[in-house]
Amino acid sequence: RRPPGHTVAITPSPSPTPSPVTVSAAKTQTHTNTNTKKTMSASLQEDEAAALLATEAAALDGYFSETPLNPTPTYPILDTTFSTSIIITNLPRVNSTKLDKLVKVITKLVSRIGSLASTDDFSGVYLPIDPELDSTFGFAIVEYNTVEEARQAVEVLEGYKFDKNHSLNVIPYQRAQELESVDSTAEYVEPQPEPFRERPNVSAWLEDPIQRDQFVLREGKETIVKWSDGKTEPVVDYDGSREKEAGVAWCEYYTHWSPNGSYLATLVPSKGVILWGGQNFEKIARFPAPGVEFVVFSPQENYVLTCNNRRDDPNSIKVFSIQSGKLLRAFPLYPKDFLPEGMTPEQIPPPAFQWSHDDSYLARMGRDLISIYETPTMKLLDKRSLITDGIHEFQFSPKANILAYWAPEHGNAPAHVDLIELPTRTKLRQKNLFNVTKCSMVWQNDGEYLGVKVTRHTKSKKTLYNNLELFRLNEPGVPVEMLEIKDAVMAFAWEPSGHRFAMIHAENPTSTKVDVSFYDMMKKVEADSKKKSKGNKTTLSKTVGKQEATEIAEINKIETLSGKQCNCLFWSPAGHNIILASLGESASGTLEFYDVTNKSLTVKEHYRANNVLWDPSGRTVATVVSQPMGGGHFKFAMDNGYILWSFQGRQLHQESFENFYQLAWRPREKLLTRSETANVLKNLKKYEKQFDAADKERKRAEYLEKTTEKRALRSRFRERMAELREFKLRQKAARDELNGGDDFDDEKNYITQEY
Numbered sequence: 001r002r003p004p005g006h007t008v009a010i011t012p013s014p015s016p017t018p019s020p021v022t023v024s025a026a027k028t029q030t031h032t033n034t035n036t037k038k039t040m041s042a043s044l045q046e047d048e049a050a051a052l053l054a055t056e057a058a059a060l061d062g063y064f065s066e067t068p069l070n071p072t073p074t075y076p077i078l079d080t081t082f083s084t085s086i087i088i089t090n091l092p093r094v095n096s097t098k099l100d101k102l103v104k105v106i107t108k109l110v111s112r113i114g115s116l117a118s119t120d121d122f123s124g125v126y127l128p129i130d131p132e133l134d135s136t137f138g139f140a141i142v143e144y145n146t147v148e149e150a151r152q153a154v155e156v157l158e159g160y161k162f163d164k165n166h167s168l169n170v171i172p173y174q175r176a177q178e179l180e181s182v183d184s185t186a187e188y189v190e191p192q193p194e195p196f197r198e199r200p201n202v203s204a205w206l207e208d209p210i211q212r213d214q215f216v217l218r219e220g221k222e223t224i225v226k227w228s229d230g231k232t233e234p235v236v237d238y239d240g241s242r243e244k245e246a247g248v249a250w251c252e253y254y255t256h257w258s259p260n261g262s263y264l265a266t267l268v269p270s271k272g273v274i275l276w277g278g279q280n281f282e283k284i285a286r287f288p289a290p291g292v293e294f295v296v297f298s299p300q301e302n303y304v305l306t307c308n309n310r311r312d313d314p315n316s317i318k319v320f321s322i323q324s325g326k327l328l329r330a331f332p333l334y335p336k337d338f339l340p341e342g343m344t345p346e347q348i349p350p351p352a353f354q355w356s357h358d359d360s361y362l363a364r365m366g367r368d369l370i371s372i373y374e375t376p377t378m379k380l381l382d383k384r385s386l387i388t389d390g391i392h393e394f395q396f397s398p399k400a401n402i403l404a405y406w407a408p409e410h411g412n413a414p415a416h417v418d419l420i421e422l423p424t425r426t427k428l429r430q431k432n433l434f435n436v437t438k439c440s441m442v443w444q445n446d447g448e449y450l451g452v453k454v455t456r457h458t459k460s461k462k463t464l465y466n467n468l469e470l471f472r473l474n475e476p477g478v479p480v481e482m483l484e485i486k487d488a489v490m491a492f493a494w495e496p497s498g499h500r501f502a503m504i505h506a507e508n509p510t511s512t513k514v515d516v517s518f519y520d521m522m523k524k525v526e527a528d529s530k531k532k533s534k535g536n537k538t539t540l541s542k543t544v545g546k547q548e549a550t551e552i553a554e555i556n557k558i559e560t561l562s563g564k565q566c567n568c569l570f571w572s573p574a575g576h577n578i579i580l581a582s583l584g585e586s587a588s589g590t591l592e593f594y595d596v597t598n599k600s601l602t603v604k605e606h607y608r609a610n611n612v613l614w615d616p617s618g619r620t621v622a623t624v625v626s627q628p629m630g631g632g633h634f635k636f637a638m639d640n641g642y643i644l645w646s647f648q649g650r651q652l653h654q655e656s657f658e659n660f661y662q663l664a665w666r667p668r669e670k671l672l673t674r675s676e677t678a679n680v681l682k683n684l685k686k687y688e689k690q691f692d693a694a695d696k697e698r699k700r701a702e703y704l705e706k707t708t709e710k711r712a713l714r715s716r717f718r719e720r721m722a723e724l725r726e727f728k729l730r731q732k733a734a735r736d737e738l739n740g741g742d743d744f745d746d747e748k749n750y751i752t753q754e755y
Contacts, residue, residue, distance in 0.1 A: 114149025200278025574618030
């Protein structure tokens with residue numbers, strides 16, 4: 001042995017090779033020692049961990065549950081219904097090199113309807129490939145996140161023209177599973193058609209023998225439809241009694257008549273829109289639109305648009321076909337990129353959809369564009385929007401597929417009003433305007449004229465003034481006439497089916513006393529001065545007696561009524577008569593019934609009135625004090641109700657309610673042309689005799705109905721008197737005997753003396 005630290009140099013030298021047994025024993029010993037050390041170290045660590053846990057357990061005594069843990073994982077239920085999947089067929093067949101491009105196009109198309117059920121390795125669209133032909137099969141499987149989106153995709157994409165050679169066919173995946181289970185060897189059995197179910201006659205109300213009009217009331221929880229003949233008190237036609245017996249409400253919000261009066265739409269926000277029609281107001285259709293707040297019918301009553309005004313709903317606006325009940329398309333409340341930077345939805349109202357007069361198009365304004373959709377496919381016209389830089393407002397003509405819009409000054413371009421013809425997108429007319437602050441467009445009912453009220457400013461922008469730009473649509477080149485108005489114009493209204501218009505104006509917009517001026521777009525000239533008319537203006541000739549009256553296309557001022565208290569104008573649908581109304585909280589409620597033709601004026605008042613509504617015939621007008629629906633306190637609730645007036649200002653009927661929300665007249669389709677109406681007016685005296693005879697017959701029938709009980713009572717009295725006379729006659733002999741043979745009933749036994 002050597003002492004510790006002593007070093008000896010050892011020179012390597014050959015040594016005998018150890019045997020395998022020796023080496024193995026040495027390795028075993030070394031491994032055993034190592035394991036022993038590891039075991040002791042692990043045991044020490046376990047003891048320390050146990051001590052630490054014991055300390056923590058003592059500190060957390062009472063926080064541990066004695067319930068044993070259940071480590072079994074809970075997996076979500078596997079959905080095997082495939083209710084969110086659809087199959088799109090009749091797609092182009094492409095090889096693998098063009099597959100990605102086709103998938104992108106399909107994904108872009110189907111993503112417009114709803115969000116796809118995409119994952120890291122699945123885009124939501126699957127196109128299987130035939131490995132032998134290296135080509136797709138011509139169909140795709142698409143999966144959405146919700147069942148509603150998948151159902152909507154089936155309705156919207158069915159028949160969609162993918163390209164000029166392919167129109168898509170779409171079915172739910174579940175339907176494909178059903179078809180797979182069909183026995184192809186079985187004999188085909190033709191399905192039996194459903195029994196014919198006659199739809200209610202939506203024009204039955206027009207067959208009323210005395211040609212009455214109808215209106216609907218919403219008061220309290222009641223929805224009531226009434227008849228009105230313009231002469232007597234309204235009569236209830238239907239009040240929802242059938243629904244009351246069934247324990248359901250046929251309306252919970254506002255009501256809307258269709259443009260021709262065929263349908264009454266009642267809103268039930270929890271369900272959607274319900275259409276009623278026919279003689280007994282039978283249910284015709286229901287459109288699911290939860291939270292619906294208003295509807296817009298197309299002019300020809302083929303479609304209906306619903307809106308719930310929810311900004312977070314991608315399907316806030318829905319378009320349905322009335323005949324089939326199918327959802328044609330859904331839209332968000334705001335178009336894409338519509339809101340300017342820094343603006344919120346609360347600051348800018350959503351742009352409204354508008355229908356063309358013949359239901360061919362549905363359009364909405366976007367940012368610097370107008371999106372025009374064709375019906376019934378609801379696809380963009382020519383697959384592109386109409387570019388309209390800076391557009392602020394647009395309107396369809398009520399009688400032609402002409403679109404009018406205005407845009408303010410932009411860069412070096414002036415403000416302008418444009419008329420666009422559809423579907424060619426031809427620009428019929430453009431009117432440039434300078435120093436423009438705002439424009440307001442108003443179409444005449446027959447689409448013959450377009451009035452644009454232009455608010456201009458001086459170069460300093462401190463002073464505002466108005467002028468009217470009047471477009472004549474029926475004349476070549478669409479000429480425009482400017483009418484300068486020094487005053488501020490507060491209201492402008494065209495006479496329905498006529499050439500005249502009226503406007504309210506005053507030097508100061510806040511003036512309580514205003515002027516009302518009437519103008520005519522056609523100027524009457526004498527027959528002798530016909531040759532002196534300037535240029536080649538359009539002329540209209542009318543024969544009055546033996547003379548020929550001529551009208552030329554020139555603005556003519558009729559008259560001005562000064563010192564009026566009004567802020568609204570309401571022309572009668574029949575023309576000639578107009579109401580100058582003072583409406584609103586701070587207004588007087590004055591109503592001035594003015595006959596523009598005969599210059600007669602009648603002044604009435606309806607305090608707190610906030611709306612004026614003419615019936616479609618122009619016989620009766622209603623003035624209304626109504627409150628908004630949706631809760632809250634209405635400070636003028638004591639004045640709630642309506643008054644019916646004749647067109648001459650005679651009060652016919654008045655009714656008050658604690659809670660009154662709406663009055664709406666049932667529209668009528670206009671059947672007579674302007675010339676036919678003029679012919680009726682020309683021969684009115686001939687028809688007066690028929691109307692007078694009918695009125696007398698009606699009054700006699702009403703009199704007989706009202707006096708039925710009185711006449712029955714009178715008949716019973718006369719019968720009783722006859723019985724008493726007969727009884728007295730039978731007692732005559734006995735009475736004479738008791739009187740000693742004297743007949744006291746014989747006047748001969750009396751002496752008559754006159755004084």
